[in-house]
Amino acid sequence: MGDRRTTGEKIFAVFNTIFLVILAVVFILPVWHVAMSSISDPDVLQANSQLALKPLGEATLGGFKFVLDNPNILRAYGNTVIYVAGATLFAMAITILAAYGLSRKDLFFRKPLLFLLTFTMIFSGGLIPTYMIVRNLNLIDTMWALIIPGTVSVYNIIVMRTSFAAIPDALTEAAKIDGAGHLRILFQIVLPVSKAVLAVIVLFYAIKNWNAWFNASIYLQRRRDLFPLQLTLREIILQTSNNSIVSENSDPTAIDRFRPLVKYCTIMISIIPMLVIYPFVQKYFVSGVMIGSIKG
Numbered sequence: 235m236g237d238r239r240t241t242g243e244k245i246f247a248v249f250n251t252i253f254l255v256i257l258a259v260v261f262i263l264p265v266w267h268v269a270m271s272s273i274s275d276p277d278v279l280q281a282n283s284q285l286a287l288k289p290l291g292e293a294t295l296g297g298f299k300f301v302l303d304n305p306n307i308l309r310a311y312g313n314t315v316i317y318v319a320g321a322t323l324f325a326m327a328i329t330i331l332a333a334y335g336l337s338r339k340d341l342f343f344r345k346p347l348l349f350l351l352t353f354t355m356i357f358s359g360g361l362i363p364t365y366m367i368v369r370n371l372n373l374i375d376t377m378w379a380l381i382i383p384g385t386v387s388v389y390n391i392i393v394m395r396t397s398f399a400a401i402p403d404a405l406t407e408a409a410k411i412d413g414a415g416h417l418r419i420l421f422q423i424v425l426p427v428s429k430a431v432l433a434v435i436v437l438f439y440a441i442k443n444w445n446a447w448f449n450a451s452i453y454l455q456r457r458r459d460l461f462p463l464q465l466t467l468r469e470i471i472l473q474t475s476n477n478s479i480v481s482e483n484s485d486p487t488a489i490d491r492f493r494p495l496v497k498y499c500t501i502m503i504s505i506i507p508m509l510v511i512y513p514f515v516q517k518y519f520v521s522g523v524m525i526g527s528i529k530g
Contacts (some may be wrong), residue, residue: 265505272297272498280494297495301470301503309459310466314444317380317462322439325385329435332386333394334420337401348392355388361452368453377460379453380446387442390435397431398424433515441508467500 239247267286271279275291282290301307335341336348358364364383373379401424409419425432447464454460461469474493 268498268501272495272502274495276492276495279498297492297499298503300492301467301496301499304466304470306458306461306466307463307503310461310463313377313460314463316377317446318440318443320377320381321385321443322436324381325387325390325439326432326436328386329391329394330420330425330432332391333398334416334424336391336395337398348395351388351391365452374453375455375457375460380449380460380462383449383453385439385443387438390438394428394431394435397428401427437512437515440511444508445504464504467504471497471500 263285270286270289273293273295274286274289275294276297278291279286332351336344336351338344341347368374368379368383373382405423405427406419409423414422445464447462447468450460450462450465454465474496
């Protein structure tokens with residue numbers, strides 16, 4: 235079968251392809267530069283400021299070994315996994331329940347509640363009031379300080395609510411006739427047909443919590459053993475920049491030599507887990523966002 239596209243459509247397809255290729259290069263090139271720099275020879279890297287399309291000098295994993303030799307790294311990885319799992323589960327539970335309630339047309343004060351949620355996207359309580367609430371709840375220097383406060387996203391609630399509202403009323407009405415309550419409708423009808431948007435929201439929450447470090451720097455004041463990975467990596471970079479000692483066995487000369495390499499290695503250490511997980515949920519990503527964007 236021949237190509238039935240018009241000349242204008244073919245020209246648009248060509249320019250669209252060129253644009254997307256350029257856009258892909260713009261996004262991929264910085265990551266590739268960081269990846270190649272992280273395995274470059276530290277002496278060559280220190281003297282070179284150009285874009286690294288291949289390892290500079292002899293490829294080495296010495297930078298990763300230098301960073302991973304820090305005794306706090308493995309503990310920080312474990313803490314971050316706990317924070318990501320706990321915060322994501324907590325956020326998903328609240329998001330699903332809120333989205334389901336707001337998607338029901340018979341919910342009392344549905345529009346005022348939706349307005350109040352949307353209002354918080356524009357105006358927040360502020361950093362100091364939030365800190366005071368966390369302190370008054372005795373969450374300072376606990377893992378809960380990084381799991382509960384600010385975990386739920388109103389944007390994600392609205393996206394999921396829109397997806398739930400797009401489900402035909404005939405499905406829920408038939409379930410009600412069979413005697414199903416709201417919990418049964420939610421878990422046996424709504425959630426099974428919303429796997430795409432659920433996967434996307436889980437990914438959003440997981441990435442948000444994986445990259446979080448600011449709350450930890452505020453709420454974990456005396457418990458360095460609870461630091462997440464991002465904050466630990468930040469401390470390593472600051473310590474090497476200030477010629478501080480990363481660990482008791484660190485050589486100050488090696489620290490100075492590995493300083494540029496450490497920055498790239500810490501970036502790779504922080505993004506590799508997300509790069510590994512993303513391909514498994516990528517197939518849900520586009521469809522989930524599109525489903526959630528349909529007005530309901």
